Amino acid sequence: MPKTVLIAEDDKDIVELLTLYLSGSGYEVLSAPDGEQALELLRSHEVDVALVDIMMPRMNGYDFIKAARKTSDVPIVIVSARSMPADKIVGLDAGADGYITKPFDPLEVTAYIRAMIRRREQGRESAGTAGEDDAPATDVQAAGGAGEAAAPTSPDAITCGELVFDPHRLTLSKRGETVPLTAAELKIMAAFMAAPGRVLSKGRLYAAVNGEPAIGGASSVMVHISNIRAKLEDDPLRPRYIKTVRGLGYRLDG
Template sequence: MCAFVLVAEDDVKQAELLRRYLRHEAHSVLVVHDGREAVDQAKLRQPDLLVLDVMMPGIDGFDVVRALRRDSDVPVLVVTARSTAEDKLTGFDLGADDYVTKPYDPRELMARVRSLLRRAGPAGHRSVLPLCIGALVLDQVRHTVRVHGRPIDCTPAEFRILEALLAEPGRVLSRRQLLNRAHGEDTFVTERTADTHLKNLRRKIEADPRRPQYLHTVYGVGYKIADGG
């Protein structure tokens, strides 16, 4: 069962671990790092599951659950180091569906994810809104890309790279991260291939590829997407 999972976790290493395990089971993943963004993205994207840390900047995970339960029934799996009985009861009373304490066995976590998704019903029953930055729109359901309404012909690898960047605007992804997304972790391609993909994408979506509005190079690190309009 493939699903769209929103991960709210301020610890970058923990977030990457969660992303890796979820993607291994073919789920689409969006990671955010603070509570306010978790609420905003949950309301905007309507995920099939929210994996939520409690101790985050902005507002904490309990406040996130409280805000979402006013008008959303998204399944919420709390993953946190706060393990007291009082904390667990607070989470459940506010509307969390399950609670896992750190450190956790990733196999148990994935089993709980599968259980929650089965209980919620078929994945994709919630509308998945397109990923948008300015006039650049990527529709994950229809598998299309448009700029100012103009359709863009992307290869499958280019689409997956653009999807990864659009899912986390402003975040820098390394060439290897982008290649793993485009070609899979078990496929050997050189990091120069990422430069080729980005060059082709710029040619297709940028008004002036030499002065990119969307796809930005972070020298020595990788690439990011930003709203230049």
């Protein structure tokens, strides 16, 4: 049975673009131009992932998320042109599970949705297994968080504490669970994982993403770092892995 994605977005062009890509990937798509209609669809349909804009008429994205969280645990991803860290913090605190900034690559959004659905299904499977066995978690389960052992990695995989980066599969995992990252975010994490504990400047991270020196564009690195923290950190407001070194850049701690 195909998975269902709910799009809460008042920009018709964006809805058409996402619908085209998601339908082509085998998803059923529901859409609503405002938060109130989106909430009605969420209550009346089985939804697997919701993509939500912040600025919408009648009910904005923040209010939609707060209302949805009263009755649903569906993964919610904010898709918004608002890229300030404060906007992301408010969205995540409201109950969102991820944040994608516009403009975006539809293929990256599709990959993000696949990862969200996979993590949700793994969580349900592990919860069912725990209920049937009614036994304490094993060491592997405790380390995996979601009760799943880490997937096999290539011999060249890089480990830093609980993080594993596989350069062949181009995946980053934390406690055995894949962290859904965009292409740019993966490039930044590859740079971090290659030099754990070392301070990397914004210019160096910009070059890792774009392949060229930063000329007035290094500020975009801050947005990528904020997005990575939102997906990687248990508490993005108090990051454990990616630390800011004032005046110098960022450092990855294991």
